[in-house]
Amino acid sequence: MNNNKYCIAAYRCFDDKADFHKKAASIAVGLTVGSWTELPEAKKQSMEKHLGKVVSIDVHEPDAQAQPGTPAAERYADIRIAYPDINFSRDIPALLVTIFGKLSMDGKIKLLDIEFSEDFAASFPGPKFGVEGVRGLLNVHDRPLLMSIFKSVIGYDLPELREQFYQQALGGVDLIKDDEILFENPLTPVERRVEACMAAAKDAESQTGQKLLYAVNLTGPTFNLKAQAKKAIGAGANALLFNVLAYGYDTLSELAADPDVRVPIAAHPAVAGAIYPSPHYGIAAPLLLGKLMRLAGADLVLFPSPYGSVTMPKEETIGIKDALLAAEPNRKKSFPVPSAGIHPGLVPLILRDFGAESVVNAGGGIHGHPMGTAAGGRAFRQAIEAAAANTKLADYATSERPELKAAIELWGVKE
Ligand code: 1AE
16 A cells, blocks of 8 residues: 555444444445445456555444543444545535445444545645745744734624724733624625724734734635635735635635645634534544645634633644644645634643644633623733733732733633
8 A cells, every 4th residue: 555645544433242343344345346246356456555444443442440431441343444536526515425324324433534645745835834934924033922803793883893803902912803693784794894804903003013913804705705805905904714614624725735825824713612522523633723724724723712712622622732843844734723712821821732833712711801802812912921921820910910910800710
């Protein structure tokens, strides 16, 4: 088997009594040539290059001591199957339909990982900017970035959004993202919204001296998205937010590869919860929100952190981070953005677990600050400074930093 020409899928398959060797062989044959034993010898020769191959099978027998309901208490096998590249075109939908199309509905089976062949991977340019490119646009190279999220957007008009944007920008954030539920609407249509917010960014920059990216939500029917992206960029947008899983990876990959879409793209994880959480079904989070997002071209990827309001198990979040930041010779890294319910008191944990090549991201943790939105941003910046200085937040929250002090009085600290 030539590794350059096969993509290898790793599955976890649960069954109380199945013969996993038979199961693996039936996947390898069934998802490629359909049937093998019934083929005449001459046909077998010509079909060999299309035939899937079982790479490994590790059977796990139930552990009687394990807590009932956990995978360790169940009988399962980790199975790896190699699929010949010759069977599918060079796009993510074709690969996913091959390795986990019908199979995703065939009993308790979860897709854990994919090792792309060199040839398949080489068809995807990946993130246009990546970690270094985004840092370059912001001219920030020595600390984790800070992103803030618009909250209360629906039913608000342009002056109201402009003011909300301005307050976020004054707090010293590096990126501001739309809320993912803000779609094209008569009160704040995308071009007008971008113009108003970029004007507010300029006003704030004259106060703070800080550059800022505004990730405007790219929405609407799929076939209009490129036109919509170009409209937003024409109006001055310098980043995009995109609900990748609602549209499909291929849409992201088309946008990222388009030379006219010359801004970073932040991938929102909306709908991911319908796919990754079960131990028995779906697609593992590090693949869903890590490897595939990066392959498709996301410059930044949001996902639930292990400790906020909407959470994900820590090992899965670390798996996402590792997939986004793994060294790959021909692909830029994507920024991990652990999110949801983040407040300044969580910054030490975020930076311990995700490191300096990450983006601290908050909505309610900025707008809900008792001294207002701009103070919310400042409290986060102070928390990031404290982590860089290796100082405990409580020690850093002196009267000279009333914003951090107020934040940790309200939300506390987890270290
Ligand atoms: C995992 C996505 C987080 C997100 O999009 C969002 O809006 C978070 O808001 P807060 O920080 O929880 O208010």
